[in-house]
Amino acid sequence: MFSKQIISTFQKFTSAQSGLIANHNVRSLFLTSQRQREVVDRREMLRSVPKLDEGSAGEKAFEVDALIHQKTDIFPDADTPNRLFNGIPFKNLPIMNIRVSPNNTIITMTDDKGAVKLLRSCGIEGFKNTRKGTNIAAQATAITIGTKVLERGIKTVRVRVRGLGPGRMSAIKGLQMSGLEIVSITDSTPVSWNPPRPRKAKKL
C-alpha cells in the first residue's frame, strides 16, 4: 500500500516535470553524432587554414613574400637618416619606445638623443595586477601618452618596439588613434644566439 503511494507520487512528479519541459519547449539533446561530424569538419578546416600566429600578427604568413621584393620603399636605405618628414630629418625625429612584456606595457617618449621626456605605463594608467598585461590597457596607455605628446607640439614620431606581449600591436594602434603620425616601426627586441644561462623553466 505504502509502496503504491510512493509510486503514484513519483509518477505525479515525473508527469509534472514533463509538463514543465513541454511548457518551456526544451528539446532533448542528442549531440554525439553531430559533434563527431563537427570534429571531422574542424580537422579539415584546420588543415586548410593557415597556421596561427603565436604572438604577433603576420608572423607565420610566408606566402606574401613577393611584396618584400617589390616594395623597396618601405625599408630604410643609406639616405634614410636625412630624409625629411614634416620638415624634420628622420634622425632627429622623437622616438616612442614601447617596452612590452607579458605583464605590462611601458611607453616612453624620448628625443633623438635618447633622453626621456615622458613616461607612461599600464600600471600608472590605473590598471593593476593582471589587468596591466592586456591589450586594452596598452591601448589606453598609448592614447594617454599620445595626447600628452601632441600637447607638447610634437606630431611626427618614430616607434621602437621591444619585447613580445599582448600590448605589442595595440600600443602602436593606440598611438595612431591618439593622432600621432607614425613614420616608422622598428623592432629592437634583444635576441642573442649565445645568451647567458636563462632562469629555470616554470613548472607546469
Added chain:
Amino acid sequence: MRHASFIARTVFVQNNDVEAACRVLNRILGREGILEQYRRTRFFEKPFQFRRRINFEKCKAIYNEDMDRKIQFVLRKNRTEPFPGNP
C-alpha cells in the same frame, strides 16, 4: 653583432597604414627565426629538451625534403603527354 638602430628591423609606415607595416615587420622577424629564438631563450632548455628538439627538427627536415621531391615529381612539366591516359 650590433646593427645600426633605425636601419635594421625597420619598416616605414605608408599611407598611415600601421597594421600593414606591423605585419611586414612581424613576418620578417618570424621568418628569420628571431621571435622563435627570443621565446626559446626566456627559460633554460634542459639538455634532454635540446636533444629532443634537435632530433625532431632533423626528422621534420628530412620528411619535408622527401615530400617536396614527391610533389615536384607529380607536378613535373617536361612530359611529352601532359595528361597520360587521356584519349
